[in-house]
Amino acid sequence: GNSVTQMEGPVTLSEEAFLTINCTYTATGYPSLFWYVQYPGEGLQLLLKATKADDKGSNKGFEATYRKETTSFHLEKGSVQVSDSAVYFCALSQASGGSNYKLTFGKGTLLTVNP
């Protein structure tokens, strides 16, 4: 079955540091890949997505590139801010069991950015 593995947290950085959160996946064919962010006390928000190999998703200074050869979708940001403190989830979506486009999530990575 499908699975997503993302780096264990928590990750603690200082403001303006470079961020990388690793994500690798197992799936057949070409799933769509996503990063979601969950701020404290809130629901999940779609941060960025990529639907085919070599696509780069980007939003709010975050980027991730769909690497089919390494089955990876690592999240990066060049300069984090305190407001980026949240839990980040890597996820994939692929039709399974007929037309169930279920999201398969990684366990989440807690990011804390200190001023």
Next chain:
Amino acid sequence: EAQVTQNPRYLITVTGKKLTVTCSQNMNHEYMSWYRQDPGLGLRQIYYSMNVEVTDKGDVPEGYKVSRKEKRNFPLILESPSPNQTSLYFCASRPQSVGGYTFGSGTRLTVV
């Protein structure tokens, strides 16, 4: 504003007392789904729906029911809640074409 609206945000109930968590989306999405989020277990799909009157089980459907009588609404029903259903619940929707799910703000349910 395009959104998925869940109610209530917080609910404390007693074992065995039937409850319904409502979910409504205003984006005319075909797909809707319910997830629960638990520490150490991540997010797991409970039920999903591909369109009106078309629903099916996800990974953890035991103890839950759903219905999809209208395209915009997808309520989650707990006929006889138990303490192991204490969790954070999310409703989500997406269009039929490839794309990400839009999530509601969540419902924190405590069953005592």
